[in-house]
Amino acid sequence: MTRIAVAGAGYIGQAHMAAVQAEPGCTLAAVVDPSPAAAGAAARAGVPLYPSIEALLARDRPDGLVLATPNALHVPQALQCVDAGLPVLLEKPVATTVAEARTLLARVQGKGARVLVGHHRAHSPIMAKARQVVASGQLGRLVAVMGSATFYKPDSYFADGPWRREPGGGPILLNMVHEVHNLRMLCGEITQVQAMASQAVRGFAVEDTVSMGLRFANGVLGSFLLSDTAACARSWEQTSQENPAYPSYADEDCYVLTGSNGSLSVPTMRLKTYPRPEERSWWKPFEVGQVGLVREDPIQRQMAHFAAVVRGEAEPLVDVHDGLQNLAVTEAIVQAAASGRTVDIPEPAPKETA
Template sequence: MAQPAAAGLGIAVAGAGVIGRRHIELIQAGPRTRLCAVVDPQPASRDFAAGLGVPHFESLEQLFAGPGEARPDGVVLATPNHLHVAGALACARQGVPALIEKPVADSLEAGLRLAEALAKQATPMLVGHHRRHSGTLQAARRAIRAGLLGRVVTVAGSAQFYKPASYFAQGAWRAQAGGGPILINLIHEMDNLRYLCGELESVHAFASNAVRQFAVEDTAVMTLKFASGVLGTFTLSDTVASPRSWEQTSGENTAYARYASQDCYFIAGTRGSLAVPTLQAWTHGPDSRGEPGWMTPFTEQTLALEAVDPLQAQLDHFCDLIDGKAEPIITVADALQSLLAVEAVRRSIATGETVALRDLAANPRQP
């Protein structure tokens, strides 16, 4: 049962790490929410919760078995990746909506199991791909859907940046298999491209560790085929001095230096093109002969942008889900497609073959 509107929606946060504490800050500052509990097995989290003046529980099971006043209206799952599925299932059994941090699962098999289980019940679940709440992505998506570019034909994307030596010194696992930019960074990009261009059909990828010579890749290049027929390329590297990544161009995370003149996506269609996140658009109408062509001057414009904090917008959306006022902007089944895309990239690199996402979903255990 939801709390009275004046009291705000009671949100529990499971996981008191960096991202969990960011969620807590937003919940405490929000006019629609109140922090009702912290769930974390680490001893230090007990003192953290006490300092916030809220109950502490070591597990979701303890939370749900606790006193009625501690029962949440919703739960933010900011736990380690391998606990996302178990946490989401625990919330679903209690009929409590959850915001599941990305990635939705730590493996394709686990994600498929979760999607299958949740398909049988009605509790709303939101996956924390917070960039979908970005005013920039929303504006680009609206323009594409409104036909500003005509039929989209190609997309070129980039996530290129330089991770310093200290990044790897702080976590030796980052230099080992599973610690490279494919598993750490690429899922955000695949979700962005899917949100703008539709579902992916297949990928073909190559990777290299030639620069750092770690046991994991430092660079990958991939070709993408979307179900709509759009063809794309994407370049990923954590060892190049480049400003062309979402974090360095969008300005949405102030921890990064911003290069506002640069873009990380370029989407081209039959009537025009769009650069993201600058939202520069080039369109042309018919020439003197009544048809557009490569000699036709473009009309240049910058799309209007309503700047928002994506994490705050995500929390507002989560509140709407709890109140029954909205459907999830990204469900578990939807987020699973981004996880499939990343796994398809990994499989293509391993096999040297083009990998279809449909085949991968049907055979998730295939090496």
């Protein structure tokens, strides 16, 4: 059995605990969390509780560790595990700043460490199928992408965490990092961003709505609307049907990929293409269909992949290099919104020399 421990017994930590327990060939070794509330989570799981990673490693070293701790602890704890030679599943964001992420990347590459970054949507069958359609050429040359993450966070969300009303607590840094990784998987590297932000609805010191323009390295252009005060179901959580905690609407999409021969709407997977590319025209009808797929829980699929990484059977699907690039784009959006200028994103170095 592959023994995996989980550090952080909050909402996402408990989701990881359940995934370990449900994964064949894996067993939950321990929970690491100094908070009093963690005792109940460990007791329900029937595993020992340790107050720190140091205590865990001193008493019962697992085969791998999930770090689902607060963002500020991600890099210090990941460095601790890397130095101890312990494979890690590090929740997103990979770090709080790009500079921190670079420090972690250098250490990981220097030691050849196994670190999987927890962008779980990378393990979604929906994303895998969408990428397959793009790569197949059915859409022709990819031209543009239109995306959205629009949802309404209730007042209790801000009452429970007053820091969410302040800079750094808004949807750019908390939610957009998910979307950036999806867009990079679908369309390639993002090289430039423009953004306009508003806090007109809630009046907090942090943004509640952001409109973005994106340029990709391959010439694709994108537009993206982000809002946590828009009562609208055009978000991944409310369309993908992957998290039962959210109501889902089968008639809504959050991405539309457009090519020179057709379009794909995600996640409904509605496909419109010209049957005869040589006759394509807006006066000609599309052939309309839907791409079939099998839905599976990406959190569970991510855990299966992490177990394979721990055993040395696979390389991380989302590595620290990816996590750093996602964070770099997100930081650029913040800068663009604050300055009103187009912000260039440096081309990422090749993974083997980053």
